[in-house]
Amino acid sequence: MDVGVGTKDVQAELDSVEAELELVELQITELLDKQAQLTSQKNALLLQLEEACGTVRPSSSKSLGPEPMMSKQELQQYDGTDFPWSKEVEQHLKNSFHLSKFRPLQLRAINLTMAGKDLFLVMPTGRGKSLCFQLPAVCSKGFTLVITPLVSLMEDQIMYLKSIDISAVMLNASSSKEHAKLVMAGMMDPKAPFKLVYVTPEKIAKSKLLMSRLEKAYNAKLLSRIAVDEVHCCSQWGHDFRPDYKLLGILKRQFPMVPLFGLTATATSSVLKDCEKILCVQQPVTITASFNRTNLYYEVRIKDSDNDALMSDITSLIKGKYKDQSGIVYVFSQKDAEMVSSELKKRDISAYPYHANMDPEEKSKVHRRWTCNKIQSHCRC
Numbered sequence: 163m164d165v166g167v168g169t170k171d172v173q174a175e176l177d178s179v180e181a182e183l184e185l186v187e188l189q190i191t192e193l194l195d196k197q198a199q200l201t202s203q204k205n206a207l208l209l210q211l212e213e214a215c216g217t218v219r220p221s222s223s224k225s226l227g228p229e230p231m232m233s234k235q236e237l238q239q240y241d242g243t244d245f246p247w248s249k250e251v252e253q254h255l256k257n258s259f260h261l262s263k264f265r266p267l268q269l270r271a272i273n274l275t276m277a278g279k280d281l282f283l284v285m286p287t288g289r290g291k292s293l294c295f296q297l298p299a300v301c302s303k304g305f306t307l308v309i310t311p312l313v314s315l316m317e318d319q320i321m322y323l324k325s326i327d328i329s330a331v332m333l334n335a336s337s338s339k340e341h342a343k344l345v346m347a348g349m350m351d352p353k354a355p356f357k358l359v360y361v362t363p364e365k366i367a368k369s370k371l372l373m374s375r376l377e378k379a380y381n382a383k384l385l386s387r388i389a390v391d392e393v394h395c396c397s398q399w400g401h402d403f404r405p406d407y408k409l410l411g412i413l414k415r416q417f418p419m420v421p422l423f424g425l426t427a428t429a430t431s432s433v434l435k436d437c438e439k440i441l442c443v444q445q446p447v448t449i450t451a452s453f454n455r456t457n458l459y460y461e462v463r464i465k466d467s468d469n470d471a472l473m474s475d476i477t478s479l480i481k482g483k484y485k486d487q488s489g490i491v492y493v494f495s496q497k498d499a500e501m502v503s504s505e506l507k508k509r510d511i512s513a514y515p516y517h518a519n520m521d522p523e524e525k526s527k528v529h530r531r532w533t534c535n536k537i538q539s540h541c542r543c
């Protein structure tokens with residue numbers, strides 16, 4: 163066999179495929195530019211039409227242009243209970259969620275999103291962010307679309323919502339065709355059989371069928387709100403960037419009148435600015451809860467330079483003062499996190515490493531053990 167000729171053929175075919183690929187990439191870029199241009203043309207026309215007809219926007223819709231920044235006083239007005247939806251919100255808090263009162267800033271966030279504002283909520287873990295979109299979902303017509311990065315987080319929330327008789331479903335890569343069909347049919351049903359539809363960002367990025375069903379629901383005014391949980395995942399400057407979150411800007415471009423609600427426990431203002439750009443929201447209202455924990459007590463001790471002595475110190479604290487309790491040991495690096503947890507295990511303390519590079523499902527397992535209060539964890543955040 164003439165190897166030279168065979169290689170030449172392969173090389174020629176490779177050159178041709180590469181040339182074709184380049185052409186396709188060029189066409190994709192051109193089409194994306196065209197899409198952006200048409201979408202902004204469409205928004206401008208919609209605005210023109212609305213102004214010409216003098217129509218009043220429904221309470222759940224919002225201006226297409228940037229909102230002026232809200233003053234502190236204006237924001238405080240959203241702590242009130244005299245909005246058209248206030249009675250229903252109060253009733254659902256008690257009767258559906260079985261809670262007696264709101265925690266700080268929950269009512270403000272709920273009123274802002276009910277008023278149709280785009281909103282970013284930064285609140286520490288466990289303070290009750292989810293209620294701020296779940297409660298408005300049951301008080302609004304149609305359904306709320308919730309973007310969540312992890313299937314395990316979706317499962318936890320759906321299990322909880324089902325336990326309190328609130329209908330919620332999810333769509334992810336492992337959903338069967340029948341299930342997806344049922345969910346998509348539900349999204350078009352004016353009776354809204356599902357008040358919350360949880361999807362992974364991948365679904366938004368990859369399923370044209372889902373986007374077309376969302377478009378139909380939007381036109382029928384059944385898409386009441388879009389919640390983007392763990393919104394910091396949009397930004398490459400954040401600690402948990404997810405490439406598919408980068409494509410979520412399509413939601414605001416396609417559904418400009420639907421209020422968007424981004425939630426996170428960890429985002430700096432520059433990360434939020436980046437998320438704003440990626441999600442195509444213009445000047446959302448941002449609410450940041452205090453991270454100061456008044457119940458925490460701080461004590462500074464001198465660290466022993468000898469590793470063994472240091473581990474003995476930590477061990478005696480855990481086994482003595484903190485016996486039968488759980489806690490976190492913060493360290494400097496992933497390597498330290500692994501070393502300290504393994505040393506603690508050797509001393510009969512159940513410890514788990516936790517760090518930014520962990521597999522997301524593993525991370526979620528640690529969160530669950532953590533909330534079950536069963537672990538002595540050791541972690542770097």
Ligand SMILES: Nc1ncnc2c1ncn2[C@@H]1O[C@H](COP(=O)(O)OP(=O)(O)OP(=O)(O)O)[C@@H](O)[C@H]1O
Pocket residue numbers: 261262263264265268285286287288289290291292293427
């Ligand atoms: N107003 C309230 N009163 C009492 N409990 C509440 C209230 N709001 C929320 N909770 C409870 O607080 C717990 C934590 O809520 P949730 O999971 O929504 O926190 P989160 O801020 O979303 O946390 P994460 O950052 O982990 O997603 C839940 O058990 C929830 O039922």
